[in-house]
Amino acid sequence: MKIQRRDFLKTTVAASAAAALTSRASAASRSATAGREYYELRAYRLKPGAAHTALDTYLEKALIPAVNGRGISSVGVFTEVDVNKNAATATPKADTPVWVLLTHSSLQSFADLAATLNEDPSVQKAGAGYLDVPKANPAFDRIDTWLYLAFTGLPKLQVPAFSKSRARVFEMRDYESHSELKALNKIAMFNAGEIQVMKDLGMSPVFYGQSLAGPNLPHLRYVTCGPDLATHLGNWKKFGTHPIWMKLKDDPQYKDNTSKNTSRFLTPKPYSQI
Secondary structure, three states: OOOOHHHHHHHHHHHHHHHHHHHHHHHHHHHHHOOOOEEEEEEEEOOOOOOOHHHHHHHHHHHHHHHHHOOOOOOEEEEEEEEEOOOOEEEEOOOOOEEEEEEEOOHHHHHHHHHHHHHOHHHHHHOHHHHOOOOOOOOOOEEEEEEEEEOOOOOOOOOOOOOOOOOOEEEEEEEEOOOHHHHHHHHHHHHHHHHHHHHHOOOOOOEEEEEEEOOOOOEEEEEEEEOOHHHHHHHHHHHHOOHHHHHHHOOHHHOOOOOEEEEEEEEEOOOOOO
16 A cells, blocks of 8 residues: 555654654653652551551561661651640550651652562561561551652651650641642642741641542641640641731632641651651
């Protein structure tokens, strides 16, 4: 079959145009995420009353050294606490998940870690009590995992400046939205001023993440912290009356962008690097 020169030219031009559009779209995607980290957040859910010993040993002696060796630093490991805001006191929460925060410079880092970490002989040796646990007595019930992309307003994880010897407290908040577009709108609201207000008030933001994968999408998640609970709660009171926040809150363009707000107070494990 002969191909007419005119048809050949049309096909060639169309293919070139499509390739150019694909290239530009790919470049735009890379530009949008350039310099922004990815966060892997794991919740190890244990059976009620189960001991944390095997999991703690695995995380401290196997996982953290292994991921540090891969260039993943500042690993956070936390459990939840119940907080009495009026008395500014916290007590351990029963049967809390163990939360693990890992920072990735790329999606490839996330994929490589998930696929190969427990194949590492050093991890298998140090974490044998966790990895080789008998079926009748598992180290956890299940693991939930979320993947987040850092906001442009805080593109990299920030480790609190205050000493790890202090009784520091962390607060993790999830903001769910009824619409994917409204979820993006809430992220824009943070980038437009909420993040800066929290920085200015000394709320020590650790990360802000746009959910890419995991349960309860669409939502965003972020963590702030304080050197002690009373200071942290006091900073939140200041936030509620801050003029920039008041202006953002009353701005019609940000109306109805959150449908559910979940707050968890966290305390770091002794071996947590955050």
